[in-house]
């Protein structure tokens with residue numbers, strides 16, 4: 001199988017390494033110098049150091065062709081940019097007849113509306129005819145690159161896309177489940193990043209394991225409420241892209257979003273925290289849209305709202321915690 005991975009950050013590179021053991025993979029970097037460095041060293045030292053590319057992976061850049069032209073020469077196309085690059089990439093491959101899937105987890109920054117869109121909503125605007133979906137689930141790039149056991153979910157309303165993603169990535173150490181609830185899978189991936197900032201903050205302030213468990217559980221309820229209001233199925237949130245990815249990101253120190261919360265708790269500014277990562281932390285850019293869309297739908301999301309107040313500098317870490325704990329007693333509901 002011929003797989004095109006558009007974007008050579010940590011996650012695109014890790015999946016290229018995994019699939020490259022069995023398939024021919026083209027790993028495309030937008031920057032020709034970055035592509036040359038990866039090809040020269042046989043390793044993506046900027047984004048995923050310490051992991052060699054297998055012989056099945058070929059590195060490419062604009063010099064080898066634009067994404068739209070290359071897409072048509074491959075069996076499946078993976079968009080591995082952050083949310084900020086998704087719209088442009090979808091426009092580039094809009095004419096492609098191959099299955100396309102994105103890896104990014106979040107809401108796009110607002111473009112035409114006062115709030116941002118999920119990946120499938122961006123696709124509906126710019127490439128409605130594309131057979132497309134998302135590959136999501138609990139998966140730190142470094143562990144996938146090392147071949148440690150991981151389970152993903154291939155989500156699309158098109159069976160051909162789900163099947164292509166299984167054929168491309170399912171293997172001895174990577175299980176790929178399928179789900180036709182694309183909206184649910186995307187909401188899980190977007191909201192867990194915001195919640196991981198909250199648990200990073202909680203752990204950075206040494207509030208204890210009880211507090212973290214409460215944040216994860218009540219955060220899952222928030223995620224589910226927003227997802228259902230956006231047309232998703234409840235059971236999706238109990239799966240890999242919901243509970244699974246929430247547990248991983250909220251508790252795993254490899255998470256960049258969790259790291260933002262830890263750094264804010266140490267007293268760093270948001271700018272300092274983001275700059276020190278060297279990678280994207282999508283929760284920082286999606287949090288406001290999560291709260292904006294929830295509010296338009298009449299969905300209560302107090303934890304996400306607390307994260308936004310913190311990111312916007314309206315409250316200190318201690319005040320964000322106090323606001324959550326100071327809420328009126330309530331019935332436990334989903």
Ligand SMILES: NC(=O)C1=CN([C@@H]2O[C@H](COP(=O)(O)OP(=O)(O)OC[C@H]3O[C@@H](n4cnc5c(N)ncnc54)[C@H](O)[C@@H]3O)[C@@H](O)[C@H]2O)C=CC1
Nearest residue numbers: 008009010011012081082084085103104105140141279280
């Ligand atoms: N790293 C991980 O373990 C996982 C990441 N993800 C998601 O995958 C997406 C990408 O994450 P990473 O690869 O980790 O990010 P990263 O920060 O390691 O790399 C981002 C890559 O995208 C490129 N890029 C940035 N903006 C772009 C644009 N506008 N157009 C084209 N290319 C652009 C950068 O040059 C870089 O190569 C994010 O949405 C993230 O939430 C999902 C699962 C796991």
Ligand SMILES: O=C(CO)COP(=O)(O)O
Nearest residue numbers: 137138139140255256257
């Ligand atoms: O999505 C991820 C794991 O599934 C990666 O999370 P971070 O972006 O917080 O590192």
